[in-house]
Amino acid sequence: xxxxxxxxxxxxxxxxxxxxxxxxxxxxxxxxxxxxxxxxxxxxxxxxxxxxxxxxxxxxxxxxxxxxxxxxxxxxxxxxxxxxxxxxxxxxxxxxxxxxxxxxxxxxxxxxxxxxxxxxxxxxxxxxxxxxxxxxxxxxxxxxxxxxxxxxxxxxxxxxxxxxxxxxxxxxxxxxxxxxxxxxxxxxxxxxxxxxxxxxxxxxxxxxxxxxxxxxxxxxxxxxxxxxxxxxxxxxxxxxxxxxxxxxxxxxxxxxxxxxxxxxxxxxxxxxxxxxxxxxxxxxxxxxxxxxxxxxxxxxxxxxxxxxxxxxxxxxxxxxxxxxxxxxxxxxxxxxxxxxxxxxxxxxxxxxxxxxxxxxxxxxxxxxxxxxxxxxxxxxxxxxxxxxxxxxxxxxxxxxxx
Amino acid sequence: xxxxxxxxxxxxxxxxxxxxxxxxxxxxxxxxxxxxxxxxxxxxxxxxxxxxxxxxxxxxxxxxxxxxxxxxxxxxxxxxxxxxxxxxxxxxxxxxxxxxxxxxxxxxxxxxxxxxxxxxxxxxxxxxxxxxxxxxxxxxxxxxxx
Numbered sequence: 001x002x003x004x005x006x007x008x009x010x011x012x013x014x015x016x017x018x019x020x021x022x023x024x025x026x027x028x029x030x031x032x033x034x035x036x037x038x039x040x041x042x043x044x045x046x047x048x049x050x051x052x053x054x055x056x057x058x059x060x061x062x063x064x065x066x067x068x069x070x071x072x073x074x075x076x077x078x079x080x081x082x083x084x085x086x087x088x089x090x091x092x093x094x095x096x097x098x099x100x101x102x103x104x105x106x107x108x109x110x111x112x113x114x115x116x117x118x119x120x121x122x123x124x125x126x127x128x129x130x131x132x133x134x135x136x137x138x139x140x141x142x143x144x145x146x147x148x149x150x151x152x153x154x155x156x157x158x159x160x161x162x163x164x165x166x167x168x169x170x171x172x173x174x175x176x177x178x179x180x181x182x183x184x185x186x187x188x189x190x191x192x193x194x195x196x197x198x199x200x201x202x203x204x205x206x207x208x209x210x211x212x213x214x215x216x217x218x219x220x221x222x223x224x225x226x227x228x229x230x231x232x233x234x235x236x237x238x239x240x241x242x243x244x245x246x247x248x249x250x251x252x253x254x255x256x257x258x259x260x261x262x263x264x265x266x267x268x269x270x271x272x273x274x275x276x277x278x279x280x281x282x283x284x285x286x287x288x289x290x291x292x293x294x295x296x297x298x299x300x301x302x303x304x305x306x307x308x309x310x311x312x313x314x315x316x317x318x319x320x321x322x323x324x325x326x327x328x329x330x331x332x333x334x335x336x337x338x339x340x341x342x343x344x345x346x347x348x349x350x351x352x353x354x355x356x357x358x359x360x361x362x363x364x365x366x367x368x369x370x371x372x373x374x375x376x377x378x379x380x381x382x383x384x385x386x387x388x389x390x391x392x393x394x395x396x397x398x399x400x401x402x
Numbered sequence: 403x404x405x406x407x408x409x410x411x412x413x414x415x416x417x418x419x420x421x422x423x424x425x426x427x428x429x430x431x432x433x434x435x436x437x438x439x440x441x442x443x444x445x446x447x448x449x450x451x452x453x454x455x456x457x458x459x460x461x462x463x464x465x466x467x468x469x470x471x472x473x474x475x476x477x478x479x480x481x482x483x484x485x486x487x488x489x490x491x492x493x494x495x496x497x498x499x500x501x502x503x504x505x506x507x508x509x510x511x512x513x514x515x516x517x518x519x520x521x522x523x524x525x526x527x528x529x530x531x532x533x534x535x536x537x538x539x540x541x542x543x544x545x546x547x548x
Contacts, residue, residue, distance in 0.1 A: 265495070265523055268463065274522040275464060276500045321466040325501045325518025332497045379497055 007251045039231035040224055040311060043270040046115055049203045050307055050315035052130050052211045055218060059165045063158060064216030067209060068265060073137065075144035076101055081136070081213065084108040085326040090344050091220065096285065096355025100133050100142035104290050107355045113341060115218040118275050118322040122337045125323040127296035129217055131306040138182040139207070144365035146180035148172075148194075150209060151202045166208045170201025203305065207312035222271070222343050223240070225253075227399040246399060252389070253396025261367070261383055261393060266339045274401070276338035281371050281378030285354035292375065293353075298328055322377060334376030346398040360394045430482035437526060445540035450474065450481060452542045457515065463524055463548055466501070469516045470509065473533055480512025487532035488516060490543075492533050494526055524548045 024136055027035065036042060054060035064198060067073055069082040084098040085091040091111035093099070106122050114120075120132035136142035137150060151387060154162055155169050163169060175198050179190035191199070233240035240246075246254065251336040258264045266274050277294040301323070306312050308320035317324075337353045351357040357366065367388060370382040385393070424468040442453040442545040450473050467501040486505050491498035521527055527546045533539065 265525070269524060273499075280498075292461040321503075321518060325466065325499075325503060325520075327500060327502050330498055377496070379495060 004124075018211075021150055027234065027251075031255065031258060034264065035231050035254065036235040038227075038258075038264070038268075038270055038272065039235065040222055040228040040270050041232055041235075043113075046218065046221075048371055049115070049129070049214070049317045051128055051313045052214055053314040054165065054208070055209045055215050057165065057215055059217035060163075060212045061219060063165060064212035064214065066158070067213055068216055072157065072361070073143060073145065073150065074101065075146075075149075077268075079143050081133070081234055083104060084142075085111055092348055094348065094350075096350050098142070099384045100136065100139070101144040102141035104139075104141045105285075105291060107350070107353055109340065110344065111217060111220045112222045112343065113271055114220060115214070116271065116275075117290060119301070119326075119338070121297075123294050123297045124277060124338060125300050126322075127301055127306065127307050127326075129205065129214035131199050131304060133210040133213035133217070134206060134306055138180060142181070146178045146183040147202050147206050148179040149193070151175065151178065151205045154205060154209065162205075162208070167204075167213070170198075170205055172202075194236070203329065204312065210279075210306065222341075223402045225343065225400050225402050227257075227396075230399070234357050247395070249392050249395045250399050251396075253392035253394070254399075256385070256389055256393055261385060262380075263367070263390075263393070272342035273339040275339065275379055277333060277338055278379050279332060279337075279373050279376045280367070280380050281373040282335075282337070282352050282356060282366065283371070284374060285356050288354060291354070292335055293333070295333040298333070300327075302328075331376065332379070335373055336376070342397060343400050344402070345400055346394075347401050360397055362395060364390045364393050408413075431433055433435070437547070439547065442542065443542055443544070444476070445533060445542040447538070447540045448476060449537050449540040450532070451476060451478070451533075452544075453529060454529065454531075454544055455548040457507070461519065461521055461548070463521055466471060466518060467502075467516055468506075468521050469529075470513050471516055472511070472513045473535070474512050475537060480510075481533070481535045481537070482508070482512065484514070484533050484535040486514055486516070486534075488529065490527060492523065492525060492527055493524070521546070521548050 011040050068085075069079075069080050071078055071083070073078045073080055079100045081101065084093045085108060086093055090231060095108065097106060098104045109122070117129075118127070120129065121135075121140055126132040126135055126400040137145055138147065151170070151172055152175070155172055159169055175194065176190040179194065181185050181188060181191055183191070183389045208367045227246075229239045229244035230246050235245065266276070268274050281291070301307060304310070309317065313320070330389040345351075346360060349360070351360070351363050357363050364385075367380060368383050370378060370380045372378060380384045435464060441455060442451065444451050446492075453472040455470050465546050471486065471487070475481060485489050488503045489498065499520070500522040501518050501520045503516050505514050506517045507515040509515055516534050525548060527548060529544045529546065531544075532541045
């Protein structure tokens with residue numbers, strides 16, 4: 001009789017353990033909703049860009065693709081957009097800092113889905129895809145060219161195509177061969193010496209270069225990953241096919257990602273980003289000039305002649321909400337950098353805005369310990385994660401690749 | 403039954419009792435009270451009554467959108483020509499709003515359009531409106547959970 005009771009107790013305990021195991025493998029309804037919201041299937045169609053009336057013009061996109069890979073679009077003839085944004089490497093270069101004519105201070109960003117960003121670069125110093133594309137062309141560490149040199153180059157190489165897509169070329173007959181607001185002192189003086197009409201014509205052509213490249217970049221999209229196929233199966237209540245199921249470690253990582261580890265607070269939605277800027281206490285890279293992130297470029301983006309409120313925008317001012325209502329002063333913008341998308345992240349170390357971390361393990365370690373920021377206040381708080389939990393997070397991040 | 407078996411059975415019984423007790427406590431514990439989500443309330447000093455509403459449907463995470471704030475006196479008269487400041491943020495994350503929303507139009511009948519609102523994250527947000535009008539300066543804080 002006593003033995004029977006004992007057996008029953010043991011059986012009950014065993015059943016309880018099995019049930020506990022079951023509930024751990026499944027996701028709650030709230031978790032399922034969050035997971036579904038992160039699937040690529042939840043991504044809305046790419047909205048139009050009324051500030052660039054060539055955004056969806058196939059001719060402009062084709063010219064943009066040509067320019068993107070054309071090393072003629074640089075001072076020394078060796079640098080194209082595609083030099084750092086490598087087509088077979090998620091449009092990034094695997095280096096801590098991008099290398100054009102010189103070495104830059106920032107990690108090259110991948111470009112899938114880039115047309116969805118409200119602000120560009122790690123610090124958001126440009127407010128449209130087309131104004132972004134113009135900036136490296138004149139940066140002395142990247143393409144290092146000048147505005148009039150690009151105008152002459154477009155006329156010489158692509159004049160007929162340009163006129164067919166955009167407008168008649170400006171009169172460049174008396175425009176200096178190399179002049180611009182960011183060149184050598186002589187080039188800057190030559191730019192200042194041009195007439196307003198000449199500068200305006202060159203600027204208009206220059207903005208069209210950006211609009212062509214932007215039209216091309218709108219075609220760069222995220223590919224479906226194992227996570228997406230798993231998330232879609234979960235949302236539809238069916239068993240994922242064998243190759244798409246997440247292992248128990250990856251599931252644990254996913255649960256931590258959207259739960260205790262707080263990753264999805266910022267890495268949210270189908271692109272795994274809130275498109276905003278945060279100080280997360282990432283240490284500066286040694287040997288680089290001072291870098292204060294978002295706070296340092298607030299004046300620059302507002303003064304950019306190619307921004308949404310400038311005269312090179314197509315369409316009405318109602319498209320300029322992001323710029324008009326951007327946060328213009330706030331202590332939390334000190335050393336704040338853009339939340340990057342995490343799609344494909346495991347395939348592209350090193351990480352952070354200057355390639356500070358060599359591995360995902362280091363990144364997860366940073367966010368778990370949440371060290372103080374060198375300047376400003378970090379927004380993140382320490383999270384007690386075991387070594388197994390950290391490994392699970394890394395395992396989950398690897399499911400975000402195709 | 404030997405005394406050893408009795409002790410084993412007794413120990414199981416005690417454990418089961420403890421689990422049962424904890425389960426009752428856990429299952430009947432009151433849910434953590436959330437912030438009040440009222441969209442109409444009096445300002446802190448009681449000078450004004452404010453009502454807020456999104457202009458075009460409930461806001462979605464990450465989208466710029468507009469709100470309409472209606473300001474009335476305690477007696478229910480619309481307040482015209484009020485200067486309205488907008489602040490707020492996420493109390494649990496110690497940061498402010500991701501944008502600088504502003505009043506862009508007076509719509510009549512005490513109603514003001516506020517453009518440039520954006521909630522970049524899900525969670526608990528606060529919106530703080532500072533009202534300055536002939537009746538005096540006052541403020542009201544609203545909670546939203548996205």
